[in-house]
Amino acid sequence: MSTKIKYFFEQSWLLMVSSVVFGLLLAVTDAAWKPRIEQNVVNRFTSLAGGLLTEAERFEPIAQTISIDIKGKAVPVEVKRGLNAAGQTVGWAFVCEGSGFADKIRLVVATDAAFTKMAGFGVLFSNETPGFGDKINITPANGGFYQPQFIGAPVGTLTLTKTGDPAVIDDHIVAISGATVTSQAVVDTLNAWLVPIREKMAAEGLLK
Amino acid sequence: MAMQSLTKTFTAGLWDSNPVLRLLLGMCPTLAVTAAMKPALTMGLSVVFVLICSNIVVSLMRNLLKPHLRILMFTLTIATFVTIADLYLKAFMPDMSAALGPYIPLIIVNCIIIGRAEACASKSGLLVSIIDAVGMGIGFTLALCLLAAIRELLATGKLFEMPIMPSWFTPWAAMGMPVGAFVTLGLILAGVNVVTKKT
Numbered sequence: 538m539s540t541k542i543k544y545f546f547e548q549s550w551l552l553m554v555s556s557v558v559f560g561l562l563l564a565v566t567d568a569a570w571k572p573r574i575e576q577n578v579v580n581r582f583t584s585l586a587g588g589l590l591t592e593a594e595r596f597e598p599i600a601q602t603i604s605i606d607i608k609g610k611a612v613p614v615e616v617k618r619g620l621n622a623a624g625q626t627v628g629w630a631f632v633c634e635g636s637g638f639a640d641k642i643r644l645v646v647a648t649d650a651a652f653t654k655m656a657g658f659g660v661l662f663s664n665e666t667p668g669f670g671d672k673i674n675i676t677p678a679n680g681g682f683y684q685p686q687f688i689g690a691p692v693g694t695l696t697l698t699k700t701g702d703p704a705v706i707d708d709h710i711v712a713i714s715g716a717t718v719t720s721q722a723v724v725d726t727l728n729a730w731l732v733p734i735r736e737k738m739a740a741e742g743l744l745k
Numbered sequence: 746m747a748m749q750s751l752t753k754t755f756t757a758g759l760w761d762s763n764p765v766l767r768l769l770l771g772m773c774p775t776l777a778v779t780a781a782m783k784p785a786l787t788m789g790l791s792v793v794f795v796l797i798c799s800n801i802v803v804s805l806m807r808n809l810l811k812p813h814l815r816i817l818m819f820t821l822t823i824a825t826f827v828t829i830a831d832l833y834l835k836a837f838m839p840d841m842s843a844a845l846g847p848y849i850p851l852i853i854v855n856c857i858i859i860g861r862a863e864a865c866a867s868k869s870g871l872l873v874s875i876i877d878a879v880g881m882g883i884g885f886t887l888a889l890c891l892l893a894a895i896r897e898l899l900a901t902g903k904l905f906e907m908p909i910m911p912s913w914f915t916p917w918a919a920m921g922m923p924v925g926a927f928v929t930l931g932l933i934l935a936g937v938n939v940v941t942k943k944t
Contacts, residue, residue, distance in 0.1 A: 549814070552814055559825040570833070573837070577839040
């Protein structure tokens, strides 16, 4: 038995030592850079949400835990309150996620303070087809066609149409030509998340 | 003589044994991240970093490696440095990290790196291993940049997101898609074969 143990250590000592050394190296690297990585995530959210709620000076997470049901699973949602310089709530922002054509789509969504109208959305992550589905990333400032339709749209059930006037702000969203699946994915995601979040927030007494 | 040998080792990765154009290794990132110059350059430099670090470590422990455990040791080493590269991009280049997505962690299974660990670093001294890693890494980066330059220029009319093509140019959307990657790479490889045959 001792011969077997000795053989085991003779064969694998380098592997074990390397594992410990590399593990320590990774732990140190992670400890050094983790705060920066987490801050990058916060900055990205703040940047997108700030572009949607222009009156907001800062975003603070709400104290309550909001959890909604998405396809039978309880999904936690970190809702942040947009506050202006006077400390008044100008809107709400949160991250929602759904399945796109190629990969998942993660959006930062903002609404007004009453949670009755959308302030728009920004794309945190998507991997949609270049030149087609990735047009959901194009902001209004860059001549986007799709995103502006959501600014001022009602929080409720949105419907995707293939034809129509995108300049008319209502619950009908005109799809990106050649990217119906991606366009529908964004609409479906918003339909699945917005109303349940509003209901939960209303139940918590957060909405006036 | 030693200098000549090192020069030959370095230049082998640039052309004679270019991992993409001659050895056809690392095809996955080559096709996936070359829609534009910035992600291609970032991927190339990430691979250079991982190659150099893993070759150094493998060369230093080459006399201690057990033959039947060497692949495991190579993979452990490469995975460590790929994770460090991934964390660096997330910390200091978050936009590029998001653009490259899963292709940075996939460097772990890039055949170029484990291939150089097996073919060179596990059998050579430290200096040769480093030179080999630099040559192969730069060769890989240049191949990616060549492909990305063609694709970005034709797909968007831009290079490094700066407009290059004249206003009358109509972008070829297909060049930004997988079909454009395959066709462009195929044509480049055909050109390399023609040049190689002639010489």
